[in-house]
């Protein structure tokens with residue numbers, strides 16, 4: 257992401273320069289005057305000295321997860337930076353984050369009203385908008401109930417424990433065929449390009465009762481552009497903090513708006529069709545269940561929180577959006593790690609062969625017998641930390657943390673990357689070693705270590721799709737490891753350096769896959 261502010265300034269005259277400098281000084285002095293008083297017994301937050309107007313943007317740079325982790329070594333687990341003219345508190349360290357998000361959860365539960373968030377789901381997103389607490393709570397509860405109902409019910413095939421397992425197993429088998437066919441036809445494939453369609457199909461099944469072909473242009477037109485979405489929605493997007501940047505042309509921002517538009521049109525078309533064919537006695541999917549809720553609520557005169565129909569049915573946008581990008585990113589990283597560590601790939605296949613065999617599709621009930629696969633997933637979450645920060649939080653009132661004063665309405669970044677790479681928690685944090693999660697017996701996972709990994713946030717805003725996310729990553733990966741061997745494409749060495757964003761992706765690459773049964 258470009259945090260280059262200075263090159264955006266063109267040639268200026270002497271009088272313009274003087275005027276700009278005077279403005280900068282006045283704003284700087286005003287900001288110093290407006291600095292809030294610190295209540296007795298509390299301290300002012302430490303942090304790097306900000307420059308006028310741009311604050312600490314240059315020090316934050318293009319990889320905020322690395323720069324803000326390095327700053328935690330200088331300033332401690334709670335410190336303040338300034339992005340543009342907006343103060344941002346950065347929280348690091350497992351215990352400090354637990355204290356803020358769980359023990360003082362109510363005080364850190366809100367979202368800041370950032371510029372880019374108004375384009376997500378037309379400003380009505382459950383995850384990104386700064387809804388009032390009552391409205392957000394009602395919508396979150398509805399979303400959780402809908403997800404639970406439509407993932408745990410039985411599907412059409414009674415051989416599966418639930419519809420989620422059925423969807424993932426069928427999409428997983430299809431993905432195996434797709435990857436081996438594409439390798440045969442074209443010599444290689446881009447893992448994210450194909451995985452994202454399979455994962456999108458699972459959430460589409462639950463939300464809209466439909467699946468898409470791997471070549472469906474309408475679906476592909478935005479699911480494969482989620483990199484740009486993540487670059488803007490990630491913590492530290494300059495236009496969110498430096499107002500004048502909104503008025504300068506930005507290719508990334510334009511693409512971001514374009515993806516949001518296409519996404520909203522795609523979902524709106526399906527929702528309109530659901531309204532047209534809605535039958536109260538045949539609730540087909542999550543969209544129907546949300547429409548049904550609107551109808552029931554109109555009959556309930558006593559309902560004390562008023563939430564518009566648009567905001568209720570709009571929950572489906574959040575579920576669909578959150579349900580494909582996160583899981584596809586995790587799986588795409590998984591495949592890249594398999595290729596980068598071929599000896600681990602072989603061990604995982606051997607474990608599958610010994611515990612499940614190669615004849616039948618792996619199921620959720622096999623999880624307890626696949627400890628190395630579970631450890632691999634934990635290490636993939638920890639090492640890649642592909643959600644380096646949670647979605648930004650915001651304080652709901654004046655509060656204190658570790659003895660420091662934090663005023664109401666302060667934007668707060670939660671540094672998950674730092675927790676997952678903290679040398680106080682992990683031995684040799686930069687090495688990729690799934691075995692670190694196995695107990696000394698080598699066949700059970702150390703649950704205490706597993707709980708230290710932070711990728712789903714925690715507390716009041718903690719991810720509502722965690723169970724679904726873990727289930728999908730496990731099942732898809734089990735099927736891929738059982739059926740395929742992944743290889744590097746000769747002459748195309750892998751680059752595991754993540755590209756910063758809300759979800760950090762590996763660089764797009766070309767890989768090969770061969771069917772194990774043919775070997």
Ligand code: HEM
Nearest residue numbers: 383575578579582583646647711712713717719720721725
């Ligand atoms: C591997 C997969 C996933 C990961 C790593 C993940 C991670 C996260 C994280 C870090 C947050 C922000 C927490 C915070 O702000 O403190 C979040 C929020 C959220 N996630 Fe997930 N997520 C995943 C899958 C899903 C799925 C499958 C769904 C739904 C189908 C989902 C729905 C949501 C929603 C609606 C929120 C916003 C909650 C709120 O603001 O109250 N996520 N997720």
